[in-house]
Amino acid sequence: QVQVVQSGGEVKKPGASVKVSCKASGYTFNNYGISWVRQAPGQGLEWMGWVNPYNGNTNYVQKFQGRVTMTTDTSTNTAYMELRTLKSDDTAVYYCAIDSPQDSSSSLYWGQGTLVTVSS
Amino acid sequence: QSALTQPASVSGSPGQSITISCTGTSSDVGGYNLVSWYQQHPGKAPKLMIYEGSKRPSGVSNRFSGSKSGNTASLTISGLQPEDEADYYCRSYAASNSFGLYVFGSGTKVTVL
Numbered sequence: 001q002v003q004v005v006q007s008g009g010e011v012k013k014p015g016a017s018v019k020v021s022c023k024a025s026g027y028t029f030n031n032y033g034i035s036w037v038r039q040a041p042g043q044g045l046e047w048m049g050w051v052n053p054y055n056g057n058t059n060y061v062q063k064f065q066g067r068v069t070m071t072t073d074t075s076t077n078t079a080y081m082e083l084r085t086l087k088s089d090d091t092a093v094y095y096c097a098i099d100s101p102q103d104s105s106s107s108l109y110w111g112q113g114t115l116v117t118v119s120s
Numbered sequence: 121q122s123a124l125t126q127p128a129s130v131s132g133s134p135g136q137s138i139t140i141s142c143t144g145t146s147s148d149v150g151g152y153n154l155v156s157w158y159q160q161h162p163g164k165a166p167k168l169m170i171y172e173g174s175k176r177p178s179g180v181s182n183r184f185s186g187s188k189s190g191n192t193a194s195l196t197i198s199g200l201q202p203e204d205e206a207d208y209y210c211r212s213y214a215a216s217n218s219f220g221l222y223v224f225g226s227g228t229k230v231t232v233l
Contacts, residue, residue: 007140035222037166037224038162043226044123044209044225044226044227045158045160045166045209045211045224045227046220046224047211047219047220047222047223047224049220050220050221050222059220059221060220061218061219061220062218062219062220063218085133095166096163097166100168100171100177102171102175102177103154103156103171103172105152105154105156105171105172105213105222106154106156106168106171106172106211107158107166107168107211108168108171110164110165110166110167112165112167113165
């Protein structure tokens with residue numbers, strides 16, 4: 001069965017960077033894209049971007065462009081999301097989500113979430 | 121461009137039916153048949169409930185159904201049960217310069233009375 005396991009929580013100071021990992025298993029990693037979604041405390045879901053493990057193509061929300069990098073390592077079936085120049089309002093739970101095999105526009109498998117806290 | 125608009129809260133008694141709306145524009149909801157719906161219980165990751173507007177993934181109860189009319193998508197929960205109490209989010213393909221590929225709705229808290 002498909003499993004998606006994310007790295008543990010992080011505490012960072014403003015201006016620092018964070019890199020969250022997302023290790024997938026139970027399917028052919030190259031075949032399905034991976035979205036990154038975040039959720040600030042008490043707030044809704046926000047789609048941040050997407051990476052294609054097959055060719056490394058990415059698509060980012062404009063507000064994060066220049067500050068985010070999404071990559072994959074096909075040798076370890078792991079996706080990464082790096083967010084730089086952190087601000088206090090980047091405090092959120094960050095999720096990775098795997099495209100559905102039936103419909104690439106939806107996310108079927110989700111990681112457990114990684115809490116990133118930005119505080120001085 | 122803002123997130124898709126959903127009602128903040130919807131409630132119903134056990135056994136009743138409720139409908140959650142998700143209103144966008146012709147550039148997202150109205151332009152594509154690519155709306156998905158997610159259920160999220162407190163402290164948990166979202167769960168896919170509906171994809172391509174009206175299709176259910178394997179294992180999702182047939183009490184959940186989706187539809188679309190114009191720029192508004194809807195999720196209907198029939199025979200409401202206590203375990204349906206959760207937050208629900210729609211998501212649509214958007215492919216815009218500012219939003220990227222996808223945009224989420226603002227979220228709806230469903231309360232089972």
